Amino acid sequence: MSENIEPRAVNCAILKGGVGKSTISVNVTERLAARGHDVLFVDLEPNGHASVGLGFGEQYKDEDSDDIGDVLLDDGDASPQDVICETDFGFDILPSTKRLETIEKLVESSNFADVRLRNHVVDPLLGTDYDFILTDPPAYRGKITNNAHVATQNLIVPLTSGGGSVEGFQRMMERQVTPLRKQIGLDILAIVPNRINARIDHHNNDRKLVERLNRDFADKLPEFSRVDFEAVDNGVFNGDLPKPGIRKDDKISKAYSERKPLAAYDPENDQLKRFDELADIVENGGVAQ
Numbered sequence: 001m002s003e004n005i006e007p008r009a010v011n012c013a014i015l016k017g018g019v020g021k022s023t024i025s026v027n028v029t030e031r032l033a034a035r036g037h038d039v040l041f042v043d044l045e046p047n048g049h050a051s052v053g054l055g056f057g058e059q060y061k062d063e064d065s066d067d068i069g070d071v072l073l074d075d076g077d078a079s080p081q082d083v084i085c086e087t088d089f090g091f092d093i094l095p096s097t098k099r100l101e102t103i104e105k106l107v108e109s110s111n112f113a114d115v116r117l118r119n120h121v122v123d124p125l126l127g128t129d130y131d132f133i134l135t136d137p138p139a140y141r142g143k144i145t146n147n148a149h150v151a152t153q154n155l156i157v158p159l160t161s162g163g164g165s166v167e168g169f170q171r172m173m174e175r176q177v178t179p180l181r182k183q184i185g186l187d188i189l190a191i192v193p194n195r196i197n198a199r200i201d202h203h204n205n206d207r208k209l210v211e212r213l214n215r216d217f218a219d220k221l222p223e224f225s226r227v228d229f230e231a232v233d234n235g236v237f238n239g240d241l242p243k244p245g246i247r248k249d250d251k252i253s254k255a256y257s258e259r260k261p262l263a264a265y266d267p268e269n270d271q272l273k274r275f276d277e278l279a280d281i282v283e284n285g286g287v288a289q
């Protein structure tokens with residue numbers, strides 16, 4: 001355990017598929033671990049992409065051994081330590097299982113369905129075994145995503161331009177975050193534009209997204225996404241334009257398909273500093289103002 005840090009659990013979530021939840025949560029987990037923190041990554045996606053990608057395909061397929069269901073459900077008697085594995089990248093993983101959809105239905109019919117992950121995984125481990133716990137939930141609304149919000153009470157929201165990701169964010173706010181905030185605290189640590197590649201001085205969807213976020217959510221944006229658009233339009237940057245957001249970068253998707261966090265696949269990649277800034281935000285409990 002690290003000294004002088006406040007342990008924190010964080011959920012990287014949005015009710016929209018394919019915007020970078022898994023990419024961001026795996027890479028922020030790796031960056032925190034690279035600083036010497038004890039970090040647990042909890043894969044809550046029934047498709048198990050991150051678990052299989054990180055080398056835990058056997059655990060994902062195996063229906064006989066204990067899995068997260070035996071930790072969360074009343075008739076299971078596994079402790080989280082029984083199902084947590086060590087990755088090659090400095091952090092631990094609680095892998096997904098192909099039983100997860102069935103498990104979700106069983107959780108749904110249990111008492112206190114929404115507090116299961118909190119009571120059985122996060123509360124017993126955070127601050128004792130782990131400095132940080134990151135969850136990677138599915139894109140749909142249900143008991144698993146509710147559990148991830150309740151267990152972490154901290155959100156990182158990835159957004160991409162076009163494709164309805166802003167609407168996915170609004171849905172999550174209306175249907176999950178706002179109702180939950182009436183019961184318990186839930187902080188948005190950061191909103192992160194991802195897969196940005198267009199020029200910011202032209203009118204295109206990337207600019208529209210980043211401009212809207214700077215207008216409406218400036219206090220939730222990492223430094224790398226804050227842009228003075230007036231200065232951009234007045235030509236102040238003189239060709240050396242800001243490149244806000246996590247860039248669209250083939251190396252990021254190749255790292256993913258090669259089963260590695262970006263730092264292990266391409267240690268010199270310039271986008272690593274973005275994930276490092278997100279790791280700072282997790283350490284500090286929010287964006288530096």
Ligand SMILES: Nc1ncnc2c1ncn2[C@@H]1O[C@H](COP(=O)(O)OP(=O)(O)OP(=O)(O)O)[C@@H](O)[C@H]1O
Pocket residue numbers: 016017018019020021022023024045138139194195196246247248249250252253254256257
């Ligand atoms: N900045 C980026 N540059 C290039 N490719 C990216 C970037 N971010 C994510 N991707 C790619 O986009 C795809 C979707 O990303 P990812 O799986 O992280 O999203 P997700 O929100 O977890 O999706 P799902 O809802 O399916 O779980 C992946 O193939 C990933 O490699």
Ligand SMILES: [Mg+2]
Pocket residue numbers: 021022023045049136
């Ligand atoms: Mg994912």
